[in-house]
Amino acid sequence: MMPADPNLRVVTVFGGTGFIGRHVTGRLARRGWRVRIATRSPRDALFLKPNGAVGQIAPIYTDLGDDGSVAAALRGAHYAIFLPGVLYERGSSTFQAVHVEAAGRVARLAAEAGCQRLVHMSALGVGKDSESAYARTKAAGEEAVRAAYPAASILRPSVVFGPEDNFFNQFAEMARISPALPLIGGGKTRFQPVYVGDVADAVMACLDRGDAPGRTYELGGPQVYTFKELLKIVLHETRRHRALVSVPWGMANLQARVLQLLPKPPLTRDQVTLLKSDNVLSGGQPGLAELGITPTAAEVILPTYLWRYRPGGRFADREAEA
Numbered sequence: 001m002m003p004a005d006p007n008l009r010v011v012t013v014f015g016g017t018g019f020i021g022r023h024v025t026g027r028l029a030r031r032g033w034r035v036r037i038a039t040r041s042p043r044d045a046l047f048l049k050p051n052g053a054v055g056q057i058a059p060i061y062t063d064l065g066d067d068g069s070v071a072a073a074l075r076g077a078h079y080a081i082f083l084p085g086v087l088y089e090r091g092s093s094t095f096q097a098v099h100v101e102a103a104g105r106v107a108r109l110a111a112e113a114g115c116q117r118l119v120h121m122s123a124l125g126v127g128k129d130s131e132s133a134y135a136r137t138k139a140a141g142e143e144a145v146r147a148a149y150p151a152a153s154i155l156r157p158s159v160v161f162g163p164e165d166n167f168f169n170q171f172a173e174m175a176r177i178s179p180a181l182p183l184i185g186g187g188k189t190r191f192q193p194v195y196v197g198d199v200a201d202a203v204m205a206c207l208d209r210g211d212a213p214g215r216t217y218e219l220g221g222p223q224v225y226t227f228k229e230l231l232k233i234v235l236h237e238t239r240r241h242r243a244l245v246s247v248p249w250g251m252a253n254l255q256a257r258v259l260q261l262l263p264k265p266p267l268t269r270d271q272v273t274l275l276k277s278d279n280v281l282s283g284g285q286p287g288l289a290e291l292g293i294t295p296t297a298a299e300v301i302l303p304t305y306l307w308r309y310r311p312g313g314r315f316a317d318r319e320a321e322a
C-alpha cells in the first residue's frame with residue numbers, strides 16, 4: 001500500500017454549493033486538497049466535481065440539525081469551512097436553526113474531530129441588538145462558534161458581487177423587464193461591495209496564515225456606494241434607461257409583506273430593516289489588507305457578467321420571445 005501523502009489535506013465545506021462556496025471549492029481543489037462538500041442534496045452538488053481531479057471533490061449528504069450527520073462529514077478533516085446562511089425563513093430552515101444552532105454544532109463537532117482550522121462566514125453589520133433577525137442571529141452564531149471553537153476565523157463580508165450573485169443580478173433582471181427600479185428608503189444606504197474572488201481568497205488566507213485563528217475580519221471592496229449609486233451602475237452596465245423611483249420605508253415594508261409570501265422572495269420585511277443601516281467597514285476590525293489581499297473594484301468585474309442583461313445580450317432571447 002502507498003503511504004498516505006502527509007501534504008494531502010482534507011477540507012469539509014458546509015454550503016460549498018452556494019454562490020461563495022463554489023469559488024472556495026475551486027480554490028481548495030486547485031491546491032490539490034481533498035474537498036468534502038457537506039450538502040442537503042449531494043446530487044445537486046455534482047456540478048462542482050469538474051473543478052477537481054477524479055474523486056477529489058466528494059459531496060456527502062449532511063443534515064445540519066443532526067450531530068451524527070455533521071460528525072460524519074467532519075471525520076478525518078483537517079479543516080472545516082462553514083458557509084450556510086439564509087435571507088428568509090422556510091419550514092425548518094429558520095434563522096435560528098441555520099445561523100445559530102447549525103453554526104454552533106459544526107464548531108463544537110469540528111473541535112471534537114480535531115480540525116486544525118475553522119473558518120466561519122458571518123456578515124457585515126451583525127449585532128445582538130439589531131432589529132433584523134438575520135443580523136441578530138448571525139451575531140448569536142458568531143458567539144456560539146467562538147464559545148465552541150475559540151480559534152475560529154470569522155469573516156464578515158459586505159454585499160458580495162460576482163457572476164452568480166443575488167444582488168446585482170436581481171436588479172439587472174429588474175432593469176431588463178421593468179420600467180422602473182425602486183430606491184428603497186430613498187436609496188441613501190451605503191454599501192461596500194466586495195468581490196466573491198476576494199472573499200474566497202480570504203477563506204484560503206484564514207487556512208494558511210498563522211495570525212488568522214481567533215480573529216474576526218470585516219471584508220469590503222475598495223469603494224463605498226449608496227444604494228442609488230449602485231442602481232445607476234446596474235443601469236449603465238445593462239445599457240438600460242429606467243426611472244429610479246423613491247420608495248419610502250413604510251411603503252417598502254408594505255410591499256415586502258406581500259413579496260415575502262413568494263417561494264423565493266425578492267424582498268422581505270427583515271431585509272427592509274437591514275437596508276436601514278449602512279453596510280460598510282467599521283474600521284475597528286482587520287480586513288482584506290491584513291489577509292494580504294488587494295480588493296478588486298466592482299467596475300472591473302460587473303461588466304463581465306451584467307452585459308448579459310443588455311439589449312442584444314444573452315438574455316435578449318427571452319425578450320424576443322416575450
Ligand SMILES: NC(=O)c1ccc[n+]([C@@H]2O[C@H](COP(=O)([O-])OP(=O)(O)OC[C@H]3O[C@@H](n4cnc5c(N)ncnc54)[C@H](OP(=O)(O)O)[C@@H]3O)[C@@H](O)[C@H]2O)c1
Pocket residue numbers: 014015016017018019020021038039040041045064083084085086092093094098121122123124156157158159160161166
Ligand atoms: N452573498 C452575499 O452577498 C453575502 C453577504 C454577506 C454575508 N454572506 C454570507 O455568506 C454565506 C454564503 O452566502 P452565499 O451567498 O454563498 O449563500 P447561498 O448561495 O445561499 O449558499 C448557502 C449554502 O448553504 C447551504 N445550506 C445548508 N443548509 C441550509 C439551509 N437550511 N438553508 C439554506 N441553505 C443551506 C446550501 O447548500 P446545500 O443546498 O448544498 O445544502 C447553500 O448552497 C452565508 O452565510 C451568508 O449569510 C453572503
